[in-house]
Amino acid sequence: MEEMNAMPRIGEKAPEFEAVTTQGKIKFPHDYKNKWVILFSHPSDFTPVCTSEFMTFGKMQKEFEDLNCQLVGLSVDGLYSHIAWLRTIKDKIRYRGMENIEITFPLIDDVTMNVAKKYRMIQPEESQTAAVRAVFFIDPEGVIRAVIYYPLALGRNFDELKRVLIGLQTVDNFKVALPADWRPGDEVIVPTASTAQIAKERMEKQDENMQCYDWFFCTKKLSKEDVESKLGK
Numbered sequence: 001m002e003e004m005n006a007m008p009r010i011g012e013k014a015p016e017f018e019a020v021t022t023q024g025k026i027k028f029p030h031d032y033k034n035k036w037v038i039l040f041s042h043p044s045d046f047t048p049v050c051t052s053e054f055m056t057f058g059k060m061q062k063e064f065e066d067l068n069c070q071l072v073g074l075s076v077d078g079l080y081s082h083i084a085w086l087r088t089i090k091d092k093i094r095y096r097g098m099e100n101i102e103i104t105f106p107l108i109d110d111v112t113m114n115v116a117k118k119y120r121m122i123q124p125e126e127s128q129t130a131a132v133r134a135v136f137f138i139d140p141e142g143v144i145r146a147v148i149y150y151p152l153a154l155g156r157n158f159d160e161l162k163r164v165l166i167g168l169q170t171v172d173n174f175k176v177a178l179p180a181d182w183r184p185g186d187e188v189i190v191p192t193a194s195t196a197q198i199a200k201e202r203m204e205k206q207d208e209n210m211q212c213y214d215w216f217f218c219t220k221k222l223s224k225e226d227v228e229s230k231l232g233k
């Protein structure tokens with residue numbers, strides 16, 4: 001089998017590429033400086049799961065943009081297939097209350113699989129010829145911050161994609177960690193104390209804003225309003 005690129009990892013710079021898209025040429029991540037980006041792949045145009053996902057991305061595009069996040073899609077189909085599929089979605093598909101959905105974010109033509117291979121979107125045990133459903137969260141410095149891969153047959157959870165983006169921005173803005181299932185308004189985790197003495201003092205200093213479950217596990221309040229005031233930054 002042909003040699004594969006390594007899987008891009010959290011903390012690494014997003015691999016660079018130039019590509020033709022439904023919105024013209026892009027230079028990635030250069031064109032997205034100072035913005036968050038969700039770079040995602042889908043297996044194939046004119047397929048049902050992908051259509052349901054694209055309609056949902058289209059419906060939520062403004063919500064992501066309001067978080068200073070641009071969407072960039074990719075499949076290993078060509079430009080004319082992309083254009084015809086997006087036109088069909090807009091003109092013909094009504095699904096779960098969504099209709100007349102116009103996709104105005106770029107969809108990359110990757111017939112050469114150049115980008116798909118760089119981002120390990122081709123996972124041959126799943127498919128040799130189609131990209132899996134990859135999602136890369138890339139920050140305004142062009143660094144990969146989270147990666148989710150889904151198989152071909154399972155559509156993504158968009159609530160979770162938005163939660164991850166909001167979570168990453170909250171981690172950056174407030175220098176905290178976030179517990180399981182965190183949502184804005186929930187308590188956040190105070191970074192682990194660097195010394196036993198600090199941990200001990202913290203345990204003793206608990207007040208109505210901070211709660212410690214043990215020396216290594218303390219949470220504090222962070223209001224939804226405070227989180228929302230920093231989102232998109």
Ligand code: BEZ
Pocket residue numbers: 043044047048049050051130152153
């Ligand atoms: C779909 O989007 O429906 C799909 C695409 C490739 C394989 C399986 C499902």
